[in-house]
């Protein structure tokens with residue numbers, strides 16, 4: 552068991568670089584999330600992964616797809632891949648035409 556005996560031990564933990572790694576990583580810096588309407592209040596517990604290009608991504612897909620405003624399980628839901636959105640260690644790309652076609656089908660616009 553790792554008991555913290557005094558405030559100095561807590562300060563030492565908090566000052567460690569590995570503890571601070573994610574302090575400055577906001578949803579606005581993470582691909583997919585940066586375009587989601589829930590990004591300012593989202594309580595996501597996934598750990599973001601950095602790319603060499605100093606951009607960020609998630610390895611596991613969120614159950615919400617912000618490109619079509621649908622949650623997994625909702626009628627009409629599609630995965631990111633089905634929408635032509637790729638976000639992984641290699642990079643980030645969006646097929647805007649495919650998303651537009653899906654939104655027309657789902658929402659009639």
Ligand code: SF4
Pocket residue numbers: 578583584585587588589590593594595613614615616617
């Ligand atoms: S709901 Fe999902 S896509 Fe939207 S900000 Fe939260 S984790 Fe990202």
